[in-house]
Amino acid sequence: MTRWKSVLxxxxxxxxxxxxxxxxxLHILITTGIFIIAAMSLNLLxxxxxxxxxGHVAFFGIGAYASALLSLGFEVHVxxxxxxxxxxxxxxxxxxxxxxAAGLSGFALGKIAFKVRGAYFVIVSISFAEVxxxxxxxxxxxxxxxxxxxxIPPLKLGTPQLLELSFLRKPAYFYLVLSTAIVCYVIIRRLxxxxxxxxxxxxxxxxxxxxSIGIDVTRYLVLATVVSAAMAGVAGALYAHYVRIVxxxxxxxxxxxxxxxxxxxxxxxTLAGPIVGGIIFGLLPELLRALAxxxxxxxxxxxxxxxxxxxxxxxxxxxxxEDWRNSRKRHSPNTGPPxxxxxxxxx
Amino acid sequence: MDQFLQHCLNALMLGGIYALxxxxxxxxxxxxxxxxxxxxxxxxxxxxxxxxxxTRLGVDFFxxxxxxxxxxxxxxxAIEFVLLRQLRSSDIDVTMLVMIGAWIAxxxxxxLAWTGVAQSIANPFPADPIVLGRLSVSWNRVFVFVVAIxxxxxxxxxxxxxxxGMAMRATFQDRExxxxxxxxxxxxxxxxxxxxxxxxxxxxxxxxxVFVVTPTMGDLAAAKAFAVVILGGMGNLLGATLGGFILAFxxxxxVGYISSGYRDAMGFLLIILILLFRPTGxxxxxxxxx
Amino acid sequence: xxxxxxxxxxxxxxxxxxxxxxxxxxxxxxxxxxxxxSLIGPNGAGxxxxxxxxxxYLRPQAGTILYKGSRLSGLLPHxxxxxxxxxxxxxxxxxxxxxxxxxxLMGLHLSARQRTLGIILGLPSVKEDERKLKDSxxxxxxxxxxxxxxxxxxxxxxxxxxRLLEVAxxxxxxxxxxxxxxxxxxxxxAEKVRFMRTLDKIRGAGATxxxxxxxxxxxxxxxxxxxxxxxxxxxxxxxxxEIQSHPEVIRAYLGERAVRAGS
Numbered sequence: 001m002t003r004w005k006s007v008l009x010x011x012x013x014x015x016x017x018x019x020x021x022x023x024x025x026l027h028i029l030i031t032t033g034i035f036i037i038a039a040m041s042l043n044l045l046x047x048x049x050x051x052x053x054x055g056h057v058a059f060f061g062i063g064a065y066a067s068a069l070l071s072l073g074f075e076v077h078v079x080x081x082x083x084x085x086x087x088x089x090x091x092x093x094x095x096x097x098x099x100x101a102a103g104l105s106g107f108a109l110g111k112i113a114f115k116v117r118g119a120y121f122v123i124v125s126i127s128f129a130e131v132x133x134x135x136x137x138x139x140x141x142x143x144x145x146x147x148x149x150x151x152i153p154p155l156k157l158g159t160p161q162l163l164e165l166s167f168l169r170k171p172a173y174f175y176l177v178l179s180t181a182i183v184c185y186v187i188i189r190r191l192x193x194x195x196x197x198x199x200x201x202x203x204x205x206x207x208x209x210x211x212s213i214g215i216d217v218t219r220y221l222v223l224a225t226v227v228s229a230a231m232a233g234v235a236g237a238l239y240a241h242y243v244r245i246v247x248x249x250x251x252x253x254x255x256x257x258x259x260x261x262x263x264x265x266x267x268x269x270t271l272a273g274p275i276v277g278g279i280i281f282g283l284l285p286e287l288l289r290a291l292a293x294x295x296x297x298x299x300x301x302x303x304x305x306x307x308x309x310x311x312x313x314x315x316x317x318x319x320x321x322e323d324w325r326n327s328r329k330r331h332s333p334n335t336g337p338p339x340x341x342x343x344x345x346x347x
Numbered sequence: 348m349d350q351f352l353q354h355c356l357n358a359l360m361l362g363g364i365y366a367l368x369x370x371x372x373x374x375x376x377x378x379x380x381x382x383x384x385x386x387x388x389x390x391x392x393x394x395x396x397x398x399x400x401x402t403r404l405g406v407d408f409f410x411x412x413x414x415x416x417x418x419x420x421x422x423x424x425a426i427e428f429v430l431l432r433q434l435r436s437s438d439i440d441v442t443m444l445v446m447i448g449a450w451i452a453x454x455x456x457x458x459l460a461w462t463g464v465a466q467s468i469a470n471p472f473p474a475d476p477i478v479l480g481r482l483s484v485s486w487n488r489v490f491v492f493v494v495a496i497x498x499x500x501x502x503x504x505x506x507x508x509x510x511x512g513m514a515m516r517a518t519f520q521d522r523e524x525x526x527x528x529x530x531x532x533x534x535x536x537x538x539x540x541x542x543x544x545x546x547x548x549x550x551x552x553x554x555x556x557v558f559v560v561t562p563t564m565g566d567l568a569a570a571k572a573f574a575v576v577i578l579g580g581m582g583n584l585l586g587a588t589l590g591g592f593i594l595a596f597x598x599x600x601x602v603g604y605i606s607s608g609y610r611d612a613m614g615f616l617l618i619i620l621i622l623l624f625r626p627t628g629x630x631x632x633x634x635x636x637x
Numbered sequence: 638x639x640x641x642x643x644x645x646x647x648x649x650x651x652x653x654x655x656x657x658x659x660x661x662x663x664x665x666x667x668x669x670x671x672x673x674x675s676l677i678g679p680n681g682a683g684x685x686x687x688x689x690x691x692x693x694y695l696r697p698q699a700g701t702i703l704y705k706g707s708r709l710s711g712l713l714p715h716x717x718x719x720x721x722x723x724x725x726x727x728x729x730x731x732x733x734x735x736x737x738x739x740x741x742l743m744g745l746h747l748s749a750r751q752r753t754l755g756i757i758l759g760l761p762s763v764k765e766d767e768r769k770l771k772d773s774x775x776x777x778x779x780x781x782x783x784x785x786x787x788x789x790x791x792x793x794x795x796x797x798x799x800r801l802l803e804v805a806x807x808x809x810x811x812x813x814x815x816x817x818x819x820x821x822x823x824x825x826x827a828e829k830v831r832f833m834r835t836l837d838k839i840r841g842a843g844a845t846x847x848x849x850x851x852x853x854x855x856x857x858x859x860x861x862x863x864x865x866x867x868x869x870x871x872x873x874x875x876x877x878x879e880i881q882s883h884p885e886v887i888r889a890y891l892g893e894r895a896v897r898a899g900s
Binding site: 046052112115116118119120122123124126127128130131134135138253254257260261264294296297299300302303304306307310311314 | 376380382430433437439440441443444445447448449450451452454455456458459566570573574577609611612614615616618619622623626
Binding site: 196205 | 692
């Protein structure tokens with residue numbers, strides 16, 4: 001993707017709040033954007049590193065809860081005598097904390113879970129998410145359990161007397177999500193086309209061979225998990241301070257599945273895949289709702305679409321589009337030999 | 348002491364159910380190497396079939412039980428034939444995603460058909476529990492336990508004493524050699540998946556009348572089934588049986604003496620602990636099905 | 638046996654159990670700096686198990702493995718590779734979905750000097766390192782003779798080219814001791830000749846090579862020394878000429894009759 005194309009796309013996206021007046025539509029774009037960030041983070045672990053992590057929503061939720069809790073302040077009885085009390089902190093700090101907490105849990109999961117592989121790893125990752133879910137439901141003193149954390153403060157930057165930027169209104173939040181998404185995209189792109197990214201891909205493609213040339217398997221699996229988890233945590237924090245209410249349902253397995261669907265249908269080894277998948281499955285529910293289709297039916301549609309895409313386009317939509325574009329270029333009489341990726345660029 | 352014994356008694360029934368779920372899943376997991384995300388839905392399906400037959404259609408309780416199981420077998424065979432068979436040569440992640448898609452579709456179909464309201468199923472047993480000294484247990488639960496044991500025993504017999512079972516064991520140990528020896532692998536896969544699904548449906552049909560029937564009941568059941576499989580070791584029938592009872596006991600003790608909210612966490616914690624410290628399961632000497 | 642040449646690898650009383658058998662049964666030998674030592678022996682003799690034990694893919698039951706005087710046993714494969722001991726695999730082993738160029742670039746992992754934080758921040762030092770790595774990749778491709786196939790997918794190469802690419806990947810890891818596991822098996826004569834020429838070049842650059850091979854002509858032609866294994870034990874150790882007529886070796890390969898026929 002050339003520089004100019006990127007500038008144009010970003011410019012177009014940045015202009016959206018100027019001409020989209022419907023707050024409802026902006027709301028959809030914001031939530032879709034948040035989900036895209038989460039999907040990109042999952043793609044790093046699932047797509048590029050090839051690890052079947054199905055507990056990803058745990059990191060999203062931990063980011064959300066950690067950020068919300070720090071911004072609201074909390075008090076827990078660690079033992080019968082000792083009470084841990086934390087006063088509310090500024091939202092920007094809480095969001096950073098949420099990211100950090102998610103990354104830390106990614107580190108913990110990575111260190112523990114990668115002792116097993118394949119189907120067993122899938123089960124560990126799902127179990128991890130479920131344990132976190134149950135903790136959120138049952139540790140009522142900290143998380144308010146099913147009664148949810150509400151009145152989560154919105155993000156405000158700056159000092160109250162001088163200049164204050166409040167991310168309460170939707171257009172402002174749109175820019176916040178957009179810029180975060182762009183930063184995350186750039187980070188992933190840099191990572192993937194670096195030697196660390198190549199190590200992750202090597203692990204996915206041929207682990208014994210990767211070991212034989214000096215790639216420390218555990219180190220790179222954990223790295224992928226930490227970055228992936230931290231990014232999901234950012235998405236969670238953004239979510240918490242946008243909807244401003246967080247309950248344990250955030251940890252439901254179905255949300256991990258949604259992210260997986262986005263990544264897989266979009267194209268799990270590409271940078272653009274989770275974006276395409278995120279757009280489709282972020283907007284699809286709204287489209288279906290507009291057609292007055294019941295929520296259950298919507299999930300059935302999701303499930304069926306996923307099955308179809310997996311059968312027909314196993315690599316996902318973006319690679320299929322790329323193949324189609326490449327084959328058209330090859331058959332066009334005016335172009336020269338097929339355009340090759342620059343040496344060393346990720347496929 | 349009485350409380351402890353009462354917990355043990357409660358755990359027996361649940362243990363039988365968990366064992367049923369675990370046996371079906373360990374066969375599927377072991378022979379087909381598929382992470383079967385639809386297992387929980389077959390459990391729910393069995394329960395819903397019981398509801399439909401007994402409460403809506405007025406079919407005799409015991410006939411409905413058998414029918415629900417048979418329908419579960421049929422649904423399992425259909426899933427294998429329509430979906431899994433096409434994915435024989437695909438990666439594990441593709442197969443998993445298709446199974447997840449099927450799980451979503453099944454659960455939401457159930458929600459659409461029966462609404463999310465919890466349904467109950469009448470049972471023909473006396474309401475008064477059997478009293479043994481200071482312990483009590485309901486007739487229904489005794490029935491569930493007995494039938495579960497019968498089904499488990501029948502499965503053992505099938506796997507260990509019949510030619511079909513021998514073919515299944517051969518496929519588990521060494522697929523290529525089994526195929527060379529004339530075992531029709533595709534047929535074994537269908538049979539295995541159908542059998543495992545049938546056992547799950549039976550478990551749901553048995554337990555439905557004891558508790559209530561909801562569309563999401565399958566999720567926890569699936570999680571516990573996986574815990575049992577991992578406890579016992581993939582493909583290990585005896586391990587799965589024992590694992591089912593161990594999980595039930597762990598849950599009952601946890602509920603009784605720690606906290607009821609974390610009851611369901613027991614299964615997950617056990618999964619994580621076992622996979623970390625003894626990935627082949629508590630009982631596996633070497634992988635085998637018998 | 639005293640030698641004035643430094644010892645690269647010392648295997649001392651090594652025993653390895655694999656799949657219920659003693660794959661290697663108390664063997665002792667050494668590899669000298671700069672030599673090409675071949676391991677031969679019938680199938681199942683334990684040759685690949687030696688590789689797996691040396692490079693950390695198998696844990697030995699007993700014995701010591703010393704590389705330049707320090708212990709290798711107990712280290713993980715990637716740590717062993719970082720010390721300069723790199724192996725190839727018996728079955729063709731590539732990063733299939735990647736181009737030839739990317740395969741070699743991945744092999745250069747150990748040469749990279751990039752920190753994760755620097756990568757994320759997009760520091761110029763990272764870009765500089767990438768440029769250096771890509772230059773090295775081209776050098777290796779030219780050395781091996783695959784530069785014309787750089788942009789093809791690894792899976793699109795011919796069999797012989799794939800085996801060469803495997804060696805290129807291993808070379809990228811800058812080995813001082815290179816373990817090649819049946820590198821020419823399945824190659825046609827022309828490919829074999831090309832490969833052996835490349836092997837000469839690699840030796841010329843200073844690498845020590847431990848070779849497992851079945852092709853006797855290749856082995857006899859290229860080796861400084863040959864060790865013959867059978868049933869996990871060493872039955873002969875010497876120069877190619879000695880091994881060729883060694884009765885134990887003949888017996889291992891061709892049976893008792895051949896020994897009597899030869900004598």
